[in-house]
Amino acid sequence: xxxxxxxxxxxxxxxxxxxxxxxxxxxxxxxxxxxxxxxxxxxxxxxxxxxxxxxxxxxxxxxxxxxxxxxxxxxxxxxxxxxxxxxxxxxxxxxxxxxxxxxxxxxxxxxxxxxxxxxxxxxxxxxxxxxxxxxxxxxxxxxxxxxxxxxxxxxxxxxxxxxxxxxxxxxxxxxxxxxxxxxxxxxxxxxxxxxxxxxxxxxxxxxxxxxxxxxxxxxxxxxxxxxxxxxxxxxxxxxxxxxxxxxxxxxxxxxxxxxxxxxxxxxxxxxxxxxxxxxx
Amino acid sequence: xxxxxxxxxxxxxxxxxxxxxxxxxxxxxxxxxxxxxxxxxxxxxxxxxxxxxxxxxxxxxxxxxxxxxxxxxxxxxxxxxxxxxxxxxxxxxxxxxxxxxxxxxxxxxxxxxxxxxxxxxxxxxxxxxxxxxxxxxxxxxxxxxxxxxxxxxxxxxxxxxxxxxxxxxxxxxxxxxxxxxxxxxxxxxxxxxxxxxxxxxxxxxxxxxxxxxxxxxxxxxxxxxxxxxxxxxxxxxxxxxxxxxxxxxxxxxxxxxxxxxxxxxxxxxxxxxxxxxxxxxxxxxxxxxxxxxxxxxxxxxxxxxxxx
Numbered sequence: 001x002x003x004x005x006x007x008x009x010x011x012x013x014x015x016x017x018x019x020x021x022x023x024x025x026x027x028x029x030x031x032x033x034x035x036x037x038x039x040x041x042x043x044x045x046x047x048x049x050x051x052x053x054x055x056x057x058x059x060x061x062x063x064x065x066x067x068x069x070x071x072x073x074x075x076x077x078x079x080x081x082x083x084x085x086x087x088x089x090x091x092x093x094x095x096x097x098x099x100x101x102x103x104x105x106x107x108x109x110x111x112x113x114x115x116x117x118x119x120x121x122x123x124x125x126x127x128x129x130x131x132x133x134x135x136x137x138x139x140x141x142x143x144x145x146x147x148x149x150x151x152x153x154x155x156x157x158x159x160x161x162x163x164x165x166x167x168x169x170x171x172x173x174x175x176x177x178x179x180x181x182x183x184x185x186x187x188x189x190x191x192x193x194x195x196x197x198x199x200x201x202x203x204x205x206x207x208x209x210x211x212x213x214x215x216x217x218x219x220x221x222x223x224x225x226x227x228x229x230x231x232x233x234x235x236x237x238x239x240x241x242x243x244x245x246x247x248x249x250x251x252x253x254x255x256x257x258x259x260x261x262x263x264x265x266x267x268x269x270x271x272x273x274x275x276x277x278x279x280x
Numbered sequence: 281x282x283x284x285x286x287x288x289x290x291x292x293x294x295x296x297x298x299x300x301x302x303x304x305x306x307x308x309x310x311x312x313x314x315x316x317x318x319x320x321x322x323x324x325x326x327x328x329x330x331x332x333x334x335x336x337x338x339x340x341x342x343x344x345x346x347x348x349x350x351x352x353x354x355x356x357x358x359x360x361x362x363x364x365x366x367x368x369x370x371x372x373x374x375x376x377x378x379x380x381x382x383x384x385x386x387x388x389x390x391x392x393x394x395x396x397x398x399x400x401x402x403x404x405x406x407x408x409x410x411x412x413x414x415x416x417x418x419x420x421x422x423x424x425x426x427x428x429x430x431x432x433x434x435x436x437x438x439x440x441x442x443x444x445x446x447x448x449x450x451x452x453x454x455x456x457x458x459x460x461x462x463x464x465x466x467x468x469x470x471x472x473x474x475x476x477x478x479x480x481x482x483x484x485x486x487x488x489x490x491x492x493x494x495x496x497x498x499x500x501x502x503x504x505x506x507x508x509x510x511x512x513x514x515x516x517x518x519x520x521x522x523x524x525x526x527x528x529x530x531x532x533x534x535x536x537x538x539x540x541x542x543x544x545x546x547x548x549x550x551x552x553x554x555x556x557x558x559x560x561x562x563x564x565x566x567x568x569x570x571x572x573x574x575x576x577x578x579x580x581x582x583x584x585x586x587x588x
Contacts, residue, residue, distance in 0.1 A: 018352065018356055018359045021358035022355030022357075024386075025354055025385060028387060033385075035384055039377060112372075118385065119334055120360070122353075124354060
């Protein structure tokens with residue numbers, strides 16, 4: 001066995017070169033991952049655009065025109081279309097983020113383990129998560145912006161602050177996505193957890209978050225579902241922004257705080273799970 | 281003497297009660313081609329992940345390019361090329377795009393990456409498949425693309441974990457040829473393998489590992505010289521008669537190794553030993569004289585075969 005060279009100094013040339021080369025990825029690694037994910041969209045761009053434009057048209061037509069005719073008196077002083085539109089925006093955001101944070105994470109760890117490939121480069125686990133969420137945020141904002149545009153065409157946005165509903169809906173999606181990814185990043189074996197998540201998570205949220213009718217219509221014992229539902233908070237926030245629904249300021253602040261907190265915790269936990277799982 | 285690019289001292293990795301790597305020491309010099317030879321589960325891949333600065337060691341010291349991976353993971357990884365055991369190319373991207381996105385991870389400018397990508401696809405003999413889907417490539421092509429990807433940052437050290445496992449003989453030879461060229465260009469290669477012929481072809485120096493420990497270290501030729509004879513005579517008497525025949529063969533050759541299906545007679549002159557066996561009145565069903573290989577070294581050191 002060769003002997004150790006004790007004269008070595010920490011500032012040897014190849015170490016300096018490594019530190020210099022590592023600087024850019026340390027700073028911008030998250031953006032490199034986002035770039036990768038956007039490039040990978042080429043494969044499904046057509047589907048994504050069709051979904052982004054097609055879904056709002058179908059939903060708004062069915063609910064805003066069809067179902068609305070059964071509710072001629074509207075809800076809380078506005079037309080049914082106005083009432084339901086912010087909820088549809090927030091739900092659309094949730095659909096995008098739920099998709100992006102479920103199978104793609106299992107895929108990246110297991111079936112096509114690209115996360116390990118990324119981590120073999122200077123990219124860290126936390127940067128992979130950040131980059132994924134930058135991409136998800138962009139996709140979500142584009143989706144809900146298109147939704148918002150279609151809603152405006154239907155004449156359902158009356159407040160000048162209406163466009164802020166895009167941010168409210170996107171924040172809703174991201175909060176839910178971060179919560180989902182904090183769970184999916186721990187899944188080692190696919191035993192149908194994704195279907196369970198859809199059935200017992202996403203669908204009930206969609207139905208019982210004051211989406212199609214005010215939360216107060218539910219029996220009192222079911223109303224807490226709404227209070228803990230990020231979709232309810234996001235939808236209510238959207239209603240405040242699109243048509244100036246009246247509610248106490250503290251409640252509006254609670255909506256914002258709840259979504260931001262959920263996102264922050266979800267992101268923190270996801271980054272932690274990624275870091276641990278990649279270090280095996 | 282140039283400073284080693286990798287220095288491991290008492291390097292240890294435990295998973296709960298299980299010790300995957302049990303206090304190993306080694307150094308790799310710049311430009312050297314260094315191999316870890318051992319059976320599956322010997323701790324080679326775990327060692328590679330620690331050297332690749334993605335797996336935190338449990339104990340011991342490790343320096344890559346003079347830096348501790350615990351503090352400088354991303355910096356060290358900026359200087360490495362990694363070819364993992366399991367391909368992890370992005371199947372949603374096409375062949376060339378895999379190189380383009382990977383180059384970005386190192387913060388390289390797009391123009392530099394594009395230039396290198398084309399040269400590397402040429403090197404990997406994939407220039408006519410740039411727009412192909414990764415899924416449509418053969419196993420050998422995927423490996424070559426993974427190697428091309430690992431070279432996009434012009435790494436100081438290329439880590440290859442079982443680079444030819446699962447490939448057919450022709451694909452292996454193409455890959456060896458490519459790796460040999462890299463070696464000639466002065467790239468430091470660190471590879472794990474359980475194929476002795478691969479180790480003999482590619483490694484200047486290697487360590488034989490078993491159960492997380494280093495059993496021996498040296499060049500392939502030196503290891504064979506030290507732990508085996510020049511030639512090996514393999515004789516088969518039929519599986520139920522081997523043990524019985526082995527009794528009678530005692531004293532023949534320098535050493536005998538009785539395997540379930542055959543007996544190995546270690547000797548400087550295999551033909552002479554075969555003659556002695558026939559003089560004893562024993563008639564093997566088949567006999568074969570060959571040169572000693574690393575397989576024999578491993579058998580000698582561990583009492584087990586590399587591929588079981």
